[in-house]
Amino acid sequence: MRNYKAKVVEPVRLPDADERRAALEAAGYNVFGLDAEDVYVDLLTDSGTGAMSHDQWAALHRGDESYAGSRSFERFRDAVEAVMGFERVVPTHQGRGAENVLFGALLDDGDVVPNNTHFDTTRAHVANQGAEPADCPLSVGLDPDADHPFKGNMNLDRLRSVVDEAGAENVPVILLTITNNSMAGQPVSVENTRRVAAFADEIDATFVIDACRFAENAAFVGAREDEFADAEIADIAREQLSYADAVTMSGKKDALTNVGGFVACRDEGLFERCKERAILYEGFPTYGGLAGRDLEAMAVGLREAVQRRYVTDRLEGVAELGRRLVAAGVPVYQPFGGHAVYVDAGRFLPQIDDEAFPGQALVCECYLEGAVRGVELGSFAFPGTDRPELVRLALPRRTYGLEHLEHVADTVAAVYDRREAVPGMELTSEPATPELRHFSASLSPRGPLGAAD
Structure with a gap:
C-alpha cells in the first residue's frame, strides 16, 4: 500500500x-x-527523476547561497555524517562529478581498478584516468534465473586473480557498487563487503563504495542476511558503509533529489586532494556546483531514504x-x-x-x-x-x-x-x-x- x-x-x-x-x-x-x-511512462533511469517530499520542498526555502561556508552545507554535512558515518564530505553536481573528483585524486596511467561490476560512467571515468576497469561479478549473477540472495556480490576469487595478474602495486583502488546496477540491481551482503574491505587492507588499496543506492541495499540486507534480521535500515546502512575508506554518491538516487552528489572519505590527505579537484571541476568545496537549496534538499532526502x-x-x-x-x-x-x-x-x-x-x-x-x-x-x-x-x-x-x-x-x-x-x-x-x-x-x-x- x-x-x-x-x-x-x-x-x-x-x-x-x-x-x-x-x-x-x-x-x-x-x-x-x-x-x-x-x-508516456519514463523508465529510462531512476536518477534524478523522482518526486521530492514536502519536507524537502520546505527545506529549499532556507537555502543559504553563500559561496563559502554556508549554513546549508553545514546541514548537509551533518546529514552525511549522521546517516552514512563520514565526517569529511565534498559536494558535487552529481555522481559522475564525484567519480571525476575521487578517481582523479587516486588513479594514474596503468592502474587496474576491480569492481563487482562497473556501470557506464564509472567505467568511463576509470578509463579517462588511464586506468583499466576490471569486473569481478559472481558467476551466479550472470544467470537471470538463479536463486541467490546476493547476486550483486564481489567475486573474491576473481578479485584475487585480477590483483595477482596486475600486481598489487598497480591496484590502488577497489570499488564495490551497492546495489550492483549492471548486475540487474542486485544487492551486496555486509559479509561480502567486510571481506572485500579486508582484502583491500591486505594489499594497501583504498576501498571505495559507490553508495548511490545504499538504502535500497540495506533493506535487502535486512530481509536476507540473518545477522541483520531485526536491525533498522539506518543501522544496517551505517554498518555496511563503515568498512569503506571513501564513497561516491549520486544524490539523485537514494538521497531522493533531482540533482547533486558527493565524495566522502576518512583520510585527511585524500580529502584535501578531493577538495582541490572539486574547486577545478565542481566549485568551492562547500557548494560543489550546487545551490544551497539543493544541499538542503539532499540533507533531508538522506534522512528520509533510510526510513x-x-x-x-x-x-x-x-x-x-x-x-x-x-x-x-x-x-x-x-x-x-x-x-x-x-x-x-x-x-x-x-x-x-x-x-x-x-x-x-x-x-x-x-x-x-x-x-x-x-x-x-x-x-x-x-x-x-x-x-x-x-x-x-x-x-x-x-x-x-x-x-x-x-x-x-x-x-x-x-x-x-x-x-x-x-x-x-x-x-x-x-x-x-x-x-x-x-x-x-x-x-x-x-x-x-x-x-x-
Missing part, C-alpha cells in the same frame, strides 16, 4: 502511434534522443511491476532488483544475435507499443563485456502509481506476444568513447518495427 499522497501533479499524454514512430526515427532509434513530451516505511514502499513498487511481467510470461531477471526490473532480452528475442542488439530492439518496440521508455544494458551499452542482454525498467522514486505499472506491463506483454516478428538493429554512427556509446549512438532496424500496428 502506498504510504504517501500527491500534492502536485504533472499532466502527461500518450502520443499516438504515428507520433511515436516519427519521434523514434528522428532520435536515430536511440531513446536517449527522445523528447520527454514524447514519452523503513519509505524504502519498503520503494522495493514493493519495483516488485509489483516484476510480478506483473512474470504473470504475462515475460522473461525477467530474478530476484527483482531494488530500483528496476530487468527484462531478459536474450530470452525475449532469441532470434536476434547479440551483435544485432536484442535489448535495443526491445527498447524500441516498447516505445512504439506504448510510449514506455526503458534502457538497454547489454551488448549495446557495454561493448566488449560479457554481460546478459538486459533491458532495464527503472522506476523513479515516489512518482508513478499502479495505473502506470499496469500500462508498462501491458506494453511489454503486447510486444512479447509478437516477439517473433521483431528485427535486430545495426549501428549507423557511434561516439569515439565506447564506454558512452549508448548515450549518443544512432541505429537503424534490420526490418519493420512495430509489426502489429
